[in-house]
Amino acid sequence: MSVKNILIVGVGGQGTLLASKLMGKCFVEEGYDVKVSEVHGMSQRGGSVVTYVRYGEKVYSPVIEKGEADIIISFEQLESARWLPYLKKGGVLISSTQRIDPMPVIMGKAAYPENILAKIREKDVKLVELDALDLALSAGTAKCANIVLLGAAVRFLGIDKDMWIDIIRSTVPPKTVETNLKAFELGYMA
Amino acid sequence: MKKALILGNEAVARGLWEAGVNVVSSYPGTPSTEITEFVSKYDDIYSEWAPNEKVAFEVAFGAATGGARSFCAMKHVGLNVAADPLYTASYIGVNGGMVCAVADDPGMHSSQNEQDSRHHAIASKTPMLEPSDSAECCAFAKIAFDLSERFNTPFLLRLSTRVSHARSLVELCDRKEIGVKEYKKDVMKNVMMPAMARGAHVRVEERLLALTDFADGEAVLAGINTVEYNEKKIGIIAAGTSFVYAREALGTKASYLKLGMVNPLPVKLIKDFAKEVDEVIVVEELDDIIETHCIKLGIKVKGKELFSRLGEFSQATVKAALTNEKADFVSFDEDIPARPPVLCAGCPHRGLYYALKGMGLYVSGDIGCYTLGAQAPLSMMDSCVCMGASVSGLHGFNVARGSEQAKKSVAVIGDSTFIHSGITGLIDIAYNKGFSTVIVLDNSITGMTGHQNNPANGLTIKGDPTVSVNLEALARAVGFNNVRVVDPFDIEVTKATVKEELAKEEPSLIISRRPCALLKTVRHSAPVVVDEEKCIGCKACLNVGCPALSQTKRESGKYLAVIDKTQCVGCGVCASACKFDAIGKGE
Incomplete structure (x- = not known):
């Protein structure tokens, strides 16, 4: 099969790395070649962060370029807008409705665009929007918003749901398994 | 055989373990840090955080002289700090094998410059391998030790952000116990004075010729340098990340000479490849090192006329230069505000900067999380060069502009950066009767690189208790009579203390002490x-x-x-x- 590309975007500190770790593990189990590229260091301090997940028969490049992503999983609305050009035409954007103001907006030097997701909906993309933070809180903790978003993405990945449940079970700390599975289910149903 | 999806940095650590490495000493630096963090989890390797890269390199080289397989890791600018021992270690050679990993940061995700560390390999006449994914990180780390011992030289392993911080599949093998070789006193080999160094330089030049032969022949058999013939209209020569981008972009529409050994570069291999293809294109991020080598060999190539010396490449860079393919995508139609990194909520540096604000100070800055204070709205930095330059740079600024200026200027430097190379600057101020005020932002951790213990926080790399540098006593010992400690969350006291110390026509050290807000041991208050x-x-x-x-x-x-x-x-x-x-x- 040709290489599939998934972009995970958000704000440094939102927990984007766990989602990519789980995906990578799952695609390896399915027998694919996999590359996952992460950002560490300075950008993690509240900056815009991106993780690239690529899988297929043979993957060379670790990064995804404009117009190449099959799916974008976004933890925050403004980041959905920022990374939109990386999506293939007709691709899937799974976006949390969460809004986090960047410093230029806090300082009044720039405006946070209004109705971002409504404007994206008019484009040639398939938009799935959900309040991942709220769903995570109802699962037990804001920390599992990443698993809610993963749950929402799984419907588009064509891999058996039980497989993901096994991967979550074997990866997250034992004490948090039930909360994470609940979060996964809430995202899957969203 | 077990396969694992791991970071390039973790794969290097795995390779070290499998190669039977005994000693590892490093200073953290993005994107190299995780190598040594992963190494610290292996109980059969001695590992440590050193105060800086020069010390780390010398510890590793000392261990190699003592017969152990040894290793150190650093970021590209760290190799500048370690350049002094590197250039002479190259003359001396090794007993146990030694490898130094250096991680470049094209695109400057987390660095102050974009230098190409291949220049150091060439200038120090040290061989350098460059992996392109995690499997090669592990394999090349292992091969480098065998070659280091065989060719009697330290080896450099060049990484970059997209290799260090990308996960890909690695086959895991067992550790090969090597043990520590015998040490025999050998003054001619190990003591570099002019008489010995003249002989050593002859051996270094001979070694480079032998390594070039290796690059042309055995390196191909060993899978370090590889040739892939497909369509022969375009022949790509590339290494590391640039190879994977080119291979992704062009597939079988081009042929490839992939160089896993980037110093010395092969000669015959490149000439033979060039004969087979219609046009040779060199794809390389940063500088034109392979291209220049080809030109010296009299081979017609295209390189920097198609590709930039700036920033990171990707498959799109190669497609734009060599194909007519254009990306098709949708965009958001409005301006999107930037989201620069910021000091975290509860960061102690914020308190210190806020206290300094409005005092009209020249702030000589340094490298770390606190460099983020240069940005609006704090805007509390006038200069930032390299590790430690805040202290010595402030002294120079004040010497040039006089004692009145010294009453309106401070240096800000983190605890780890101060230990790295701020202490010598402090000595310079005291010794030369300077009058500068230096503020150490002591947050009990090396922060920006992701929380590494350091000599000032009383914990080893494994988290075991150890002695810690007493910053107050150290400042007094070098001749600073004015040493104050403040809590940066107490804005008024901090402000008053800075004012008092600036008024003195003597040097002062102020320690702004409060642990990083992200440390798990820190207890937080309820939200305001x-x-x-x-x-x-x-x-x-x-x-x-x-x-x-x-x-x-x-x-x-x-x-x-x-x-x-x-x-x-x-x-x-x-x-x-x-x-x-x-x-x-x-x-």
Whole structure:
């Protein structure tokens, strides 16, 4: 099969790395070649962060370029807008409705665009929007918003749901398994 | 055989373990840090954080002289610090094998410059391998030790952000126990004085010729340098990340000479490849090192006329230069505000900077999380060069501009950076009767690189208790009579202390001490609360630049301060900024 590309975007500190770790593990189990590229260091301090997940028969490049992503999983609305050009035409954007103001907006030097997701909906993309933070809180903790978003993405990945449940079970700390599975289910149903 | 999806950095650590490495010493630096963090999890390897890269290199080289397989890791600019031992270690050679990993950062995700560390390999006449994915990180790390011992030289392993921080599949093997070789005193080999070094230089030049032969022949058999013939209209020569981008972009429409050994470069291999293809294109991020080598060999190539010397490449860079393919995508039609990294909510550096604000100071800055204070709204930095330059640079600035200027200038430097190379600057100030005021931002951790212990926090790389550098006593010992300690969350006391020390015509050291807000051992207060009766929406609190604090429109139509409770840790710096007492402690 040709290489599939998934972009995970958000704000440094939102927990984007766990989602990519789980995906990578799952695609390896399915027998694919996999590359996952992460950002560490300075950008993690509240900056815009991106993780690239690529899988297929043979993957060379670790990064995804404009117009190449099959799916974008976004933890925050403004980041959905920022990374939109990386999506293939007709691709899937799974976006949390969460809004986090960047410093230029806090300082009044720039405006946070209004109705971002409504404007994206008019484009040639398939938009799935959900309040991942709220769903995570109802699962037990804001920390599992990443698993809610993963749950929402799984419907588009064509891999058996039980497989993901096994991967979550074997990866997250034992004490948090039930909360994470609940979060996964809430995202899957969203 | 077990396969694992691991970071390039973890794969290097795995390779070291499998190669039977005994000793590892490093200083953290993005994107190299995780190598040594992963190494520290292996009980059969001695590992440590050194105060800086020069020390780390010398520890590793000393261990190699003593017969152990040894290793050190650093970022590209770290190799500048370690360049002094590198250039002479190259002359001396090894007993046990030694490898030094150096991680470049094209695109400067987390660095102050974009230098190409291949220049150091060439200048120090040290061989260098360059992996392109995690499997090669592990394999090349292992091969490098065999070659280091065989060719009697330290080896460099060049990484880059997209190799170090990308996960791909690695086959895991067992550890090969090598043990520590015998040490025999050998003055001619190990003591570099002019008489010995003249002979050593002859051996180094001979070694380079032998390594070139290796690159042309055995390196191909060993899978280090590889040739892939497909369509022969275009022949790509590339290494590391540039190879994977080119291979992704062009597939079988081009042929490839992939160089796993980037110093010395092969000669015959390149000439033979060039004969087979119609046109040779060199794809390389940063400088034109392979291209220049080809030109010296009299081969017609295209390189930098097609590709930039700036930033990171990708498959799109190669497609844009060599194909007619254009990306098809949709965009958001409005301006999207930038999201620069910021000091975290509750960061102790914010308090210190806020205290300094409005004093009209020249602030000589340094490398770390606190460099983020250079940005608006804090805007509290006038210069930032390299590790330690804040202290020595301030002294120079004050010498040039006189003692009145010294009353209006400070240096800011983190605890780890101070240990790395701030101490020598401090000695320079005291010894030369300077009058500068240096502020050490002691947050008990090496922060920006992701929380590594350091000599000032009393914990080893494995988290075991150890001695810690007493910064106060150290400053006094080098001749600073004025040493003060402040809590940066106490804005008024901090401000007053800085003013007092600046007024003195003597050098002063102020330690702004409070642990990093992200440390698990730090207990946080409840989020602060805004009293909407008192808040008039003046925006003064926004000047502290806290990501947990903004303004929202209330029902009354007024814009008032609002606290993001998921981020706020109740540090209270914003409360100090409010003249109307509208921000108070939460419960």
